[in-house]
Each structure stands twice: as structure tokens, then as C-alpha cells.
Amino acid sequence: MTATWSLLRLVLRRDRLLMPLWIVCLAVAPIGYLSSIEAAYPDAASRQRFYDLNVTSATFVVRNGPLYGSSVGNLLAWQCGFIPVVVGLIALLTVVRHTRTEEEAGRRELTGATVVGRHAGLAAAVIAACGACLGYGLVVGLGVAAQGVPAAGAFALGLGFSLVGWVFTGVGAVAAQLTWGASGARGIGIGGLVLAFLLRAAGDSSGSAGWLSWLSPIGWAHRMRPFAGEQWWVLALALACTGLLVALAVALSARRDLGAALLPARLGRATAKASLRSPLALAWRLQRGTLLVWTVCLALIGLLMGGVAQNVAEMMRDNKAVADVLARMGGGGGVMDAYLAGTMTLFGLAAAGYAVQATLKLRAEETAGRAEPVLATAVGRIGWALAHLAFAVLGSAVVLAVTGWATGLAYGSGASLVPAALAQLPAVWVLAGLAAALIGFLPRFAAAAWGLLGAFLLLSLVGSALQWNEAVLGISPFAHLPRLPGGTFTVAPVVWLVVIASVAGIGGLAALRRRDMPVG
Structure with missing residues (x-):
């Protein structure tokens, strides 16, 4: 782990524009949603009508998740149902970019030739991605709470987004150890994200198979129940899963050579096709x-x-x-x-x-x-x-x-x-x-x-x-x-x-x- 903090500063320097940009731009969405909901549904009767129309709509539930009530906060949390998917995608792409992409480009070998520990690069990428997700969740919580809704629900909403980012940081770290190229690692990570979304959608839209949502970190974000009796213990579940995934990534990294992968590469043709x-x-x-x-x-x-x-x-x-x-x-x-x-x-x-x-x-x-x-x-x-x-x-x-x-x-x-x-x-x-x-x-x-x-x-x-x-x-x-x-x-x-x-x-x-x- 030697020089982890130096590499972390390097990661933050390289992402000094991109990271604040996605945090701020993505944080504007729930804040803007809240203003539009308050304008569109100013009274309890209109919000109850919205709830009655959508709570049993399977298609709406598949897209946005469960709707727990008719308050402004409930409608906001439901409206933001797809944001955890976006945060998870950004987190896993960030980790792959600063791990497997660095190896593929040869830069990891250059930094590794200095006084740098074997796992310092992976640790720096994970810390940066998890820190950005946490920062995003806190910005959302502060921004939403500042508009007059209950602070507990606002921070539960933001930290629900963060926990998805943490888990997929771990997924990206594991994927980066498996394949020879960054594109393959991204493909594995995105495949995991799609699977998590499908599990969440299947669980939320089916009363008899609701347990499927508990197999998905996206489902965990909804099970935080912001503005509907917050369940803070779900954060511990996400932290434990993230820790296990990062530990697995470290163990896999220790078993392979720099630039190599655990999954065998498919040999290409000796000569190119005429179509190339x-x-x-x-x-x-x-x-x-x-x-x-x-x-x-x-x-x-x-x-x-x-x-x-x-x-x-x-x-x-x-x-x-x-x-x-x-x-x-x-x-x-x-x-x-x-x-x-x-x-x-x-x-x-x-x-x-x-x-x-x-x-x-x-x-x-x-x-x-x-x-x-x-x-x-x-x-x-x-x-x-x-x-x-x-x-x-x-x-x-x-x-x-x-x-x-x-x-x-x-x-x-x-x-x-x-x-x-x-x-x-x-x-x-x-x-x-x-x-x-x-x-x-x-x-x-x-x-x-x-x-x-x-x-x-x-x-x-x-x-x-x-x-x-x-x-x-x-x-x-x-x-x-x-x-x-x-x-x-x-x-x-x-x-x-x-x-x-x-x-x-x-x-x-x-x-x-x-x-x-x-x-x-």
C-alpha cells in the first residue's frame, strides 16, 4: 500500500474537472425534481391521485421502483428511481479507468517502477470512486434538505445513491482483474449493473418474488425507504458487500502479473480477414x-x-x-x-x-x-x-x-x-x-x-x-x-x-x- 495517498492525489488531479462536473450536474436533477413536484402537485389531494394512479402500475415500478407514499418526499424518491443506476455506472467506469486502462496504456508499469506498493493503484482508485459517491450523496442530501423536506429522508435518499456507487466500485475493481482489456472490464461491470437492475425490477414488480430486490444493490437503495421510515441498517449491508468485493479484487490482483488477466485471452487469427x-x-x-x-x-x-x-x-x-x-x-x-x-x-x-x-x-x-x-x-x-x-x-x-x-x-x-x-x-x-x-x-x-x-x-x-x-x-x-x-x-x-x-x-x-x- 506504499504511496497510496500519492496515487490518490494523482487520480484526483486527473479527474479534477470530470469528477466535480458529474457530481454537480447529477445533483441538480433531484433538486430540480423536487421543485417541479411541488409546483405540479401543490396539495395532498393531487399527490394522492398521483399515488393511486402509479402505485399499482407494473411498468412504472419497473422503471422507477416502488412508491411508498404520497408525500412530496415519497414522490421525489420515486422520481429519482433511475439515478442509482447512473451513479453505479459512473463509479465502475471510474475504477476501470484508473486501474485496467492504466495497465493497458502502460502507465501503471511506469508508476510501479518507483516506490509504489502492488495494491496502491487499486486502493487509490477505489478510495477516489467511493469518496466521489459519498460526496455526491451528501450534496444531494444537503440540497434537498435545504428546500424544506425532512433532513433524514433527504440524506437517506442521497446515501442510497452513494451505496450503489460503493458496491459498483467494488464490482469495477473485480472486473478490472479478470480481463485483458479495459473494454472487457467495462463490459463485465455493465453486465453486472444490468443484472442488478433486472433483479430489482423483477422483485419490485412481483409480489411473490419480492426477495429478488434484496439481491440487487439498486434494490437496497430503494429499501433505504427515504421519507417512508428510513432503514439506515441497509448502509451496513452495502459497506459489507463493498468491502468483500474490494478484498476479492485485492486477492485476484495478487494472483496475476501486471498487465495480465485471470480470464484467458481468446487467440486471434494469424492473418486478418479480407473484411478488415x-x-x-x-x-x-x-x-x-x-x-x-x-x-x-x-x-x-x-x-x-x-x-x-x-x-x-x-x-x-x-x-x-x-x-x-x-x-x-x-x-x-x-x-x-x-x-x-x-x-x-x-x-x-x-x-x-x-x-x-x-x-x-x-x-x-x-x-x-x-x-x-x-x-x-x-x-x-x-x-x-x-x-x-x-x-x-x-x-x-x-x-x-x-x-x-x-x-x-x-x-x-x-x-x-x-x-x-x-x-x-x-x-x-x-x-x-x-x-x-x-x-x-x-x-x-x-x-x-x-x-x-x-x-x-x-x-x-x-x-x-x-x-x-x-x-x-x-x-x-x-x-x-x-x-x-x-x-x-x-x-x-x-x-x-x-x-x-x-x-x-x-x-x-x-x-x-x-x-x-x-x-x-
Whole structure:
């Protein structure tokens, strides 16, 4: 464990922008939810109606978890039901980034050549991730309690988010010991996260199999019961599980060589297939898994969102405040159009996440040293970059089309929502273009593309609900899209967004062609 604190300072220095950014941006969500709930359901009667409509809805329970009561705090805790999944994802990605990714890039070997203990790097990554999750939980607790709800419930809500992050910190630490590459470790960790969500959903939606929720750390966050008789002992369960997982990761790390893995690597072909003899084919080989995961996950969410549409219409019919919030997010027609258009905005933001990840694959290949051997051949920089950008542009169209179709299928309107989903593409392409510009002009800050997406997410969701100034909301490209279904399609803003995306992307490619490569 020698030099653990030095490596911890290094981790915090490297994440000095990213870590505070996700903590603050994600903390704004529950605080904003509370304000919107108080505005939409100002009295006990309206909140009780909300409770009566949703407490028995299996689809709503699958998506957000159990609803324990009709108080403002109960509605807030239920509305935040998906946040633990996001916190768990961030925690495991953080650990993998500072462990397996460091080994894969060769940096762990350099630091290990100094006076550094064998397990110091793992310990530093775990401490940083757990500390960030704890900090996030406390920020949420303080922010929510400051708005007048019971402090015990507010901190139970925040620490429920933290405990999911702690457990998946341990999951990420174990996954980092098992595979040869960071992508494999991320795949194992995300697979565990999906399994935890499914166990929680199955347990909460089935009275006879409620015990399944206790097998999931996401279920533990709900079993903290914020604002409904807090069960603080659940934190001890999460801490014990985290400790066991970290101890397992340490034991596994001691059994393998640096840079090696416990699971055997699959041997590749002696010669490449003919289908891998072009930059586009190589990009397909590298990007296809990411495209498949995003498409399947968003399609499943689309089925959930389409399935609850009728319940939402019932809630909005007698509650003008809720209808107004969804109308500001999107939709120019009736209550169903407002809900579906708001849903399409959410899917557009999610598809932008895929586009950013697909574009940043360029930077990942560069920093890992895999781009140089490719560019040492007859492949040019522009052709190599365009092959990956093709997936950011066309792949996001595939993601949105499939998601729109799945939402329409669950809603009962077939493929009628596909055009509404595809209407989000110009804003998605703006994010891809900005990510390409960062890679070209400021490669060391390419990850700031995620910060831009977080800012647009904040403006589109929280800003719209809280009725921020139109000039501020207009910073987000999603604010200028036609609000479909129900709205009027306008060509001019779509053209302007495509032009902005094209200019940013072309500028990034021009800068990439002229700058040194790689840039560490």
C-alpha cells in the first residue's frame, strides 16, 4: 500500500474537472425534481391521485421502483428511481479507468517502477470512486434538505445513491482483474449493473418474488425507504458487500502479473480477414459492440416509456402543471403528444451520448497507441477519422430509429414515432461535431464533450421544468428542434444545426490533419 495517498492525489488531479462536473450536474436533477413536484402537485389531494394512479402500475415500478407514499418526499424518491443506476455506472467506469486502462496504456508499469506498493493503484482508485459517491450523496442530501423536506429522508435518499456507487466500485475493481482489456472490464461491470437492475425490477414488480430486490444493490437503495421510515441498517449491508468485493479484487490482483488477466485471452487469427482491409471495416469491428448495446438498451427503455403513456395521459388530464412541464420539453398538440415529444427529447439526449462515445473512440485509439500503426500504412488521417465519425452520424440514426419504433410499438402506433425520433438527429450531430472539434483542436480536453452533453441535459430537463430564461435554454441545440409529434416541422433550425455540426466536424478534421499525433 506504499504511496497510496500519492496515487490518490494523482487520480484526483486527473479527474479534477470530470469528477466535480458529474457530481454537480447529477445533483441538480433531484433538486430540480423536487421543485417541479411541488409546483405540479401543490396539495395532498393531487399527490394522492398521483399515488393511486402509479402505485399499482407494473411498468412504472419497473422503471422507477416502488412508491411508498404520497408525500412530496415519497414522490421525489420515486422520481429519482433511475439515478442509482447512473451513479453505479459512473463509479465502475471510474475504477476501470484508473486501474485496467492504466495497465493497458502502460502507465501503471511506469508508476510501479518507483516506490509504489502492488495494491496502491487499486486502493487509490477505489478510495477516489467511493469518496466521489459519498460526496455526491451528501450534496444531494444537503440540497434537498435545504428546500424544506425532512433532513433524514433527504440524506437517506442521497446515501442510497452513494451505496450503489460503493458496491459498483467494488464490482469495477473485480472486473478490472479478470480481463485483458479495459473494454472487457467495462463490459463485465455493465453486465453486472444490468443484472442488478433486472433483479430489482423483477422483485419490485412481483409480489411473490419480492426477495429478488434484496439481491440487487439498486434494490437496497430503494429499501433505504427515504421519507417512508428510513432503514439506515441497509448502509451496513452495502459497506459489507463493498468491502468483500474490494478484498476479492485485492486477492485476484495478487494472483496475476501486471498487465495480465485471470480470464484467458481468446487467440486471434494469424492473418486478418479480407473484411478488415479498410478503415471503415476496422471502425465497424471496434464500434459494433457499442452500437449494439446502446440500441438494445434504448429500445428496452422505449418499450417502457411507450407502455406507460396511457398512465401519463391520465395524470396530465387533470393536472395542468404537469402538462405544462411536458409541453415545455416538447409537443405542440394534446397531452399525449406533449408526453411523447418530451420522451423523444430524452432519447435524443441519450443518442447524443452514443454519438459522443463513438466520436471519442478516435481519441481512445490515439492515446492507446493503436492509431499510429494504422496511420503508418496507406491509410490517411482523414479517412481513418471519417470511418469512426460515420458511426457517430449513422449509428445515432439507427439508435433513434429503433428506439422510436420500440416506443411506438409499446404505445400501439407501430412505426409512427420513428420520424419524431429521427427529428432529434441534428442536435445529436452537433454534439458529435463538437467532440470532433475538441479532438482536433484540444485533444487533451476531448472528454469535455461529456461535459457539454451534461450541460445540455441540464438545460433540456431541469431548465425547462424550472422555466429558465429562453436565452439560456437556447444554448442547447435540442431547444431548437421541431417538437414532434404534435408540433410543426420547421426547416430553418434543422438546417442551421446541421451547418453548425458540419462546421465543427470539418474544423476538427482539419486540425487533426495538421497537429502532432499522438498527443498525450
